[in-house]
Amino acid sequence: MATHVGEHNDHGHAHAPGLQHQFEDMKQQEESVSIGMWMFLVQEIMFFGGLFTAYLVFRSKYPMAFAVGSNHLDAFWGGLNTLVLIVSSLTMALTVYYAQKGNRNMQVILILLTMFFGAVFLGVKAIEYTDKWNHGTVPITGLNKVVREGHGDSHASKPIEFSIGPKAYAAEAAGGEEHAYVNPRGEFQWNDYDLIEKKVAEQKADPNAYILTTDEKNGYFSYGELDRDKFRDKVRIFYWIYFVMTGLHALHMVVGLGLMTWLGWMAFRNTYSAEYYMPVEMSGLYWHFVDIVWIFLFPLLYLLGRHFIAGGH
Amino acid sequence: MQTQEAIRPSITDKPRQNYLTNGYTIKSWLLTKDHKRIAIMYLISVSAFFMMGGLYAAAIRLELLTPASDLLESGTYNKVFTQHGILMIFFFLIPSIPAVLGNFLIPLMIGAKDLALPRINLLSLYIYWIGGGLVLFALMQGGVDTGWTFYAPYSTTFSNTYVMLVGLGIFVNGFSSILTGLNFIVTIHTMRAPGMTWFRLPLFVWAHYATSLVMILGTPVIAITILLLALERAGGIGIFDPAIGGDPILFQHLFWFYSHPAVYIMILPGMGVISELISNFSRKKIFGYEFIAFSSIAIAVFGFLVWGHHMFVSGQSMYAGLVFSFLTMVVAVPSAIKMFNWAATLYKGSISFDTPMLYAIGFLGLFLIGGLTGLFLGAMGLTVHLTDTYFVVAHFHYVMVGGQVIAYLGGIHYWWPKMTGKMYSEFWGKISAMLVFIGFNLTFFPQFILGYIGMPRRYASYPEEMQVLNIFSTAGASVLGVGLVMPLIYLGKSLINGKPAGDNPWMLPGLEWRTQSPPPTENFDVMPVVTWEAYEFGEENGLDLEAARRRDREMASDFQKN
Numbered sequence: 001m002a003t004h005v006g007e008h009n010d011h012g013h014a015h016a017p018g019l020q021h022q023f024e025d026m027k028q029q030e031e032s033v034s035i036g037m038w039m040f041l042v043q044e045i046m047f048f049g050g051l052f053t054a055y056l057v058f059r060s061k062y063p064m065a066f067a068v069g070s071n072h073l074d075a076f077w078g079g080l081n082t083l084v085l086i087v088s089s090l091t092m093a094l095t096v097y098y099a100q101k102g103n104r105n106m107q108v109i110l111i112l113l114t115m116f117f118g119a120v121f122l123g124v125k126a127i128e129y130t131d132k133w134n135h136g137t138v139p140i141t142g143l144n145k146v147v148r149e150g151h152g153d154s155h156a157s158k159p160i161e162f163s164i165g166p167k168a169y170a171a172e173a174a175g176g177e178e179h180a181y182v183n184p185r186g187e188f189q190w191n192d193y194d195l196i197e198k199k200v201a202e203q204k205a206d207p208n209a210y211i212l213t214t215d216e217k218n219g220y221f222s223y224g225e226l227d228r229d230k231f232r233d234k235v236r237i238f239y240w241i242y243f244v245m246t247g248l249h250a251l252h253m254v255v256g257l258g259l260m261t262w263l264g265w266m267a268f269r270n271t272y273s274a275e276y277y278m279p280v281e282m283s284g285l286y287w288h289f290v291d292i293v294w295i296f297l298f299p300l301l302y303l304l305g306r307h308f309i310a311g312g313h
Numbered sequence: 314m315q316t317q318e319a320i321r322p323s324i325t326d327k328p329r330q331n332y333l334t335n336g337y338t339i340k341s342w343l344l345t346k347d348h349k350r351i352a353i354m355y356l357i358s359v360s361a362f363f364m365m366g367g368l369y370a371a372a373i374r375l376e377l378l379t380p381a382s383d384l385l386e387s388g389t390y391n392k393v394f395t396q397h398g399i400l401m402i403f404f405f406l407i408p409s410i411p412a413v414l415g416n417f418l419i420p421l422m423i424g425a426k427d428l429a430l431p432r433i434n435l436l437s438l439y440i441y442w443i444g445g446g447l448v449l450f451a452l453m454q455g456g457v458d459t460g461w462t463f464y465a466p467y468s469t470t471f472s473n474t475y476v477m478l479v480g481l482g483i484f485v486n487g488f489s490s491i492l493t494g495l496n497f498i499v500t501i502h503t504m505r506a507p508g509m510t511w512f513r514l515p516l517f518v519w520a521h522y523a524t525s526l527v528m529i530l531g532t533p534v535i536a537i538t539i540l541l542l543a544l545e546r547a548g549g550i551g552i553f554d555p556a557i558g559g560d561p562i563l564f565q566h567l568f569w570f571y572s573h574p575a576v577y578i579m580i581l582p583g584m585g586v587i588s589e590l591i592s593n594f595s596r597k598k599i600f601g602y603e604f605i606a607f608s609s610i611a612i613a614v615f616g617f618l619v620w621g622h623h624m625f626v627s628g629q630s631m632y633a634g635l636v637f638s639f640l641t642m643v644v645a646v647p648s649a650i651k652m653f654n655w656a657a658t659l660y661k662g663s664i665s666f667d668t669p670m671l672y673a674i675g676f677l678g679l680f681l682i683g684g685l686t687g688l689f690l691g692a693m694g695l696t697v698h699l700t701d702t703y704f705v706v707a708h709f710h711y712v713m714v715g716g717q718v719i720a721y722l723g724g725i726h727y728w729w730p731k732m733t734g735k736m737y738s739e740f741w742g743k744i745s746a747m748l749v750f751i752g753f754n755l756t757f758f759p760q761f762i763l764g765y766i767g768m769p770r771r772y773a774s775y776p777e778e779m780q781v782l783n784i785f786s787t788a789g790a791s792v793l794g795v796g797l798v799m800p801l802i803y804l805g806k807s808l809i810n811g812k813p814a815g816d817n818p819w820m821l822p823g824l825e826w827r828t829q830s831p832p833p834t835e836n837f838d839v840m841p842v843v844t845w846e847a848y849e850f851g852e853e854n855g856l857d858l859e860a861a862r863r864r865d866r867e868m869a870s871d872f873q874k875n
Contacts, residue, residue, distance in 0.1 A: 022427035022504070024840075032429040032503040039495045043533045050537035050567055054552055057563055140548040188550075219558045233557035240550060244541065 018276040030278055037282045041289050048293055051245050055300060058237055061215040064196050065234030067305025072137065072192070073242070074128065078302035081124050085291045088117035092287045099272040099280040107267040107280070114287065115260045118253055125250050132239070136181075136189030139240040144186040188239070190232040195308060200226050242301055249297060252290045259283050331734070331831040346431035347834055351438050352417035353732070356725075358438075359413060360801075362404040362445065367794065369397035374756075374790040377783050382773035390773035391458035392474065398461030403483050404445050406717055407575065410582035411528075412441070412493055414724045415521045417732060419497060421825035421832060422515050424506025424841040429499040437492035444486025451478035460771065462572070465553035465564040469545045477546055480539045487532045487539075490578075494528030497521050506824070508843035515823055515847050516592075516605050520585025523609035527574045527581070527616060535571035538564065562628055569620035577616040579713055581609055583676070583720030584651055590673035590723055591655045593821050595662025598848045601654040608647035615644040622691050626700050634693055641691030648684050652677070667819070668742030672723030675750040679715025683708060686761065701771075704764025707757045715753060722749065722800065729804060730814030734830040737807035741799060748796030755789025822849050 023029040059066050091113040098106035129138075136144040183189055200220075203211040212220070220231045263283050266272070272280055332349045335341070342350055372393050376384045385393060416434065420427055428434050451457060457479045459468040468476050501514070501522050542564070545551025553564045592599035599605065621629055621637030655677060664670070686708040690696050699705060726746075730736050759782040764770075768779050775783070817826040822845060828837050845851075 020431075021835075022425065022429065022431060028503055032499050035502050036430055036433070036495055036499045039498055039529055043491050043495070043529050046530055047533035047537050050534045050541075050570075053567070054541070054563065057560065058552060061560075062558065139550050141550070215558075230558070236550060237552055237558060240548075240552065244544060 017273070018271075018278075026275065033278050033282060037285050041285065044289060048245075048248070051241070051248070052296070052300075055241050055245065058234075058241065059300075059304075061213065062219060062234040062237070063213060064199055064216060064220075064308075065231060066238045067308040068192060068195050069235045069238035069242070070301060070303070070305035071195075071308075073302045074131070075302045075306075077124050077128050078298050081121050082294065082298050084117050084120050084124070085294050088114050088121070089288055089291045091117065092284045095267075096277065096281050096284045099267065099277040100274055102273040104267060104270045107272065108264060111260055111264040111267060115257055115264070118257050118260065122250060122253055122257075125246065132243075136183050136187065137239055139188050139236045139243065141188065142186045144183060144188065146186045147181055147183045149182055188232070188236050190228075190235050193226070193228055193231065196220065196231055197226065245297055245301065249290065249293055252293070256287050256290050259286060329829065330833060331829065332834045333733075333831050335834045344435075346427070346435055348416050348420055348428045348431065348434055349732075349832065349834075351434050352413050354438055355408060355412040355416060355441070358441065358445065359405050359409050362400050363409075366397055366400035366405055367797065369393050369400065370790065371794065373397060374787040376773055377775070378787045380775050380777045380780050380783075385773055387773045388458065391460075391771070392456040394771060395457055395460050396452055399448065399457070399479065399483070401713075402461055402575070402579070403486055404441075404448070406579040406713055407490055408441060408493070409717065409721045410586060410724060411497070411521060411524055411578070412437075412489075414586065414721070414728060415497060415517075415524075415582060416493070418728065418825055419500060419518055419521060420504065421731075421828065421836055422518055422823060423501065423504060423509050424824050424837065424843065425500065425504035426835045426837070428496050429504050430496050433492050433496050437489040437496070440485055440492070441489040444482045444484075444489060447482030447485060448479055451475040451482065454478070462568060463539070463542060463564075464568075465542065465545070465561045466555060469542055469551060469553055477543050480543045484536050484539045484543075487536045490528050491532045494525035494532075497525040498529065501525075506841050506843055509824075512603065512606070513843055513845075513847050514606075516588035516599065516602070516609075517582075517585040519606040520581045520588070520609045523613040524578055524581045524585075526610075526613045527578050530617065531571040531574040531578075534567060535575075538567040538571070541567075562624070565624050565627055566620070566629075569623045570617070573620040573623060574613070574616045576709070576712070577612055580680075580716045581612060583717040584609065584648075586720040586724040586727075587655065587673050587676050588651075589823075590669050590727060591658050592848045593727075593819060593823075594667060594670035594673065595659055595664050596850050597658055597662040598846075598850065599654065600657035600660075601650075602847065604650050605654050608650045611647040612644065615640065615647070619644050619691075622696075625693060625696050638691055638693045642688065645684060645688055645691075648680075652681060652684075666743075668737075668739060668746055669723045669727035671743060671746040671750075672719050672726065675746065676716060676719045676723065679711055679719060679750075679753065683711030683715050686711065699764060701769055702764035703760040703768045703770055706770050707760035707764060710757045710760075714757075719749065719753075722746075725800070725804075727819075728825075729807070730818045731825060731830050731832070733808060733811075734814055735807045735811030736814040736818060737811055738803045741803040745796050745799040745803070748792055748799065750796075752789050752792030752794070752796050756786050756793050757789070759783070759785045759789075823847075 019026055019029060023032065091110045095107055095110040095114065098110060132138050133143070134145050136147075138144050181189075199211055203209065203217075219234060221227055222230065260283065263280060266279065332347055335347075336345075342354065345351065372385065373390075376382070376390055376393075378384075382390065416428070419425075454475050457472070457474045457476055459472050459474070459476060463476070463480070501518060505514070541551065542553065545553055550557065552559045553561050555561055588599060588605055619637055619640045621633055622641045625634050625638075666674075686704070690699055690705060690708060726737070726742055763779055763782050763786075766779070768775050814830055816828065816830050818830075819826070824841060824843065825832075827841065
């Protein structure tokens with residue numbers, strides 16, 4: 001193949017497939033496109049970087065509220081999504097491999113697989129968001145399920161212990177006491193104060209121990225006593241950050257699916273070969289980047305507070 | 314070796330196809346991928362925004378003519394200075410030199426046919442138009458009154474104006490800036506002509522490389538910050554609201570993490586232009602090429618570490634303040650290196666005072682004052698007295714207007730013959746440069762004194778004893794206004810009946826002067842091979858100094874005749 005192209009180059013490079021007029025040869029074009037894509041990813045890192053900074057700031061201000069909030073995210077779904085995305089990265093990487101081989105059928109199959117996994121990811125996210133809506137943990141007033149009168153059906157009231165799985169809330173409903181759950185305006189709801197009450201008691205028993213941060217000592221209390229409303233506000237901040245981070249990530253997934261649709265169509269028309277496969281590789285870089293963002297989001301959001309349940313600080 | 318003829322083909326050659334004559338339909342402009350046409354469209358757009366911002370400035374100066382708040386009531390005044398700031402910073406200063414001159418010249422200077430990613434370049438223009446359109450729409454609806462800094466919680470909770478819409482416009486516009494920067498970095502890395510090594514690049518290109526780094530690393534942070542602000546405003550809850558334990562200081566940190574480096578987006582390209590002008594109109598190789606090149610990079614790097622000096626009195630930790638104060642002194646060093654090198658370049662140079670050079674010399678004086686007063690503000694003790702006074706206003710106008718706008722005007726005059734193929738009236742050019750310089754100083758120097766005696770910024774009224782200096786300032790603003798409108802007239806006139814400029818009217822060695830004026834669509838007929846260093850004025854380079862002097866004498870006699 002390579003020598004074949006070499007012969008054509010003798011007549012001038014205008015014949016190379018996909019070569020744009022401003023470039024002298026394919027190598028220059030590939031280099032340019034590649035640097036451009038990496039620069040784009042750098043700006044993406046800075047974009048998410050602002051969010052991670054906000055996360056870090058509030059995590060270090062209110063670690064207990066973040067731990068409690070995190071314990072109510074379902075690590076099963078989060079873990080499943082992590083797995084789904086890692087597999088989708090594999091299919092994406094294989095797509096690039098087969099594009100370089102010029103194997104049209106494998107490209108199309110793998111792109112469809114990648115899109116399938118992307119769709120599964122978004123589906124799981126939809127399940128999780130619905131769950132938040134049902135349990136009144138969406139931080140924005142009016143975006144939660146409106147319940148005018150009701151009885152102790154599942155809502156955020158107890159931590160999910162270590163039972164990782166979709167049944168976590170059901171376990172709590174069986175053992176927990178019955179609350180009348182009413183949420184007429186769709187406001188943010190919070191009832192789990194076990195951990196913070198335990199920590200407050202520990203702090204009061206030993207005022208010199210470093211159990212609560214200074215911001216927590218200022219932020220959770222009214223007149224020296226734990227103020228549940230104030231604590232709830234901090235948990236609400238955690239959920240706000242959760243929704244912004246995962247929401248923006250999901251938006252990037254949607255863009256990625258659009259990109260894959262276009263790429264699949266181009267691959268179906270047999271556009272890519274050993275000489276011209278940069279669009280596949282660049283789309284792959286984007287896809288891997290979105291995956292990697294999730295790899296950071298998963299532990300920070302879902303796994304963060306688990307060790308507090310086991311008694312760690 | 315290049316011959317005289319190769320450098321300066323005869324003006325009498327019959328006109329050939331150039332980028333302006335390559336298609337006359339509106340479609341041929343709106344769908345062009347030619348960096349030169351995109352630059353011209355940017356030129357028209359940023360000029361329009363500059364005029365709008367200028368009208369707001371005029372309203373501010375008229376209101377401040379009298380101590381009472383009589384022309385504008387306070388609420389309106391808040392909107393007027395906010396919109397002046399937003400239009401000037403996001404829609405004029407940031408795109409001015411990079412998107413107009415950088416876009417036009419970088420491919421010419423490095424010997425490329427176009428930018429590496431021409432479609433992305435066109436996309437950036439459209440994004441700029443969409444962002445600008447959103448902001449203009451918001452202004453027509455009633456505008457915004459938060460100040461261009463959008464400080465929370467006023468912007469998130471209390472302001473009853475179009476914060477969301479303006480925020481959206483700035484968010485969108487940011488991506489135009491990111492894509493321009495991305496394109497420049499790629500182009501400078503991969504599109505250089507054979508022989509055009511990194512250290513043969515004109516310093517204009519180095520300055521744009523540094524600027525592009527800041528654009529790529531900084532702009533996404535303001536994008537996410539504005540997004541968080543908009544979400545907080547829309548949702549009624551967020552991380553900047555102190556009522557629920559949020560942190561308004563975090564907003565300032567995130568905002569200035571972009572907006573301080575952004576002031577380097579607004580000065581580095583200007584420094585690049587000045588390096589060209591100083592060297593070329595002294596007809597002398599620039600002094601300390603590597604130092605100027607790397608000082609641009611150093612400014613871009615250190616510029617990211619000093620944002621806290623905007624927040625000395627806003628509640629950040631005192632120890633953070635100490636570090637930021639120290640780093641602020643450090644970031645002044647690379648700028649000083651540039652100033653010394655420019656001064657050393659002038660020494661024993663064969664200086665000619667053409668219009669662009671008048672602007673360059675004006676820049677040296679104004680930027681010196683602007684930069685040094687920045688050190689006053691970076692000193693932790695003094696800044697407590699000066700924060701939020703007119704001293705700050707005067708300082709950043711000396712840097713932004715005295716630096717970037719003056720450099721931009723100098724650059725436009727310098728490359729006008731290349732962009733249009735026409736020469737403007739040197740006489741009116743000089744008059745306008747002088748008026749801008751005088752008017753500028755008259756406007757802003759009194760503001761240093763006003764700030765020092767305690768006039769706060771962002772108020773429509775002030776004590777009566779401050780009126781005299783304010784009258785000076787307003788009078789200066791009118792002179793400045795006349796100076797800024799004049800180029801519109803004589804540059805416009807040159808398009809109609811200007812003398813043909815020839816390919817190399819200033820007799821310079823740079824690659825952009827070795828193609829025809831205006832350049833053909835593909836920039837060069839044959840791929841140039843660079844065999845000379847930057848700013849090499851030797852005769853073997855085809856730059857006959859005698860001819861240049863002859864030309865100067867002709868210019869001088871023309872000037873007297875006028």
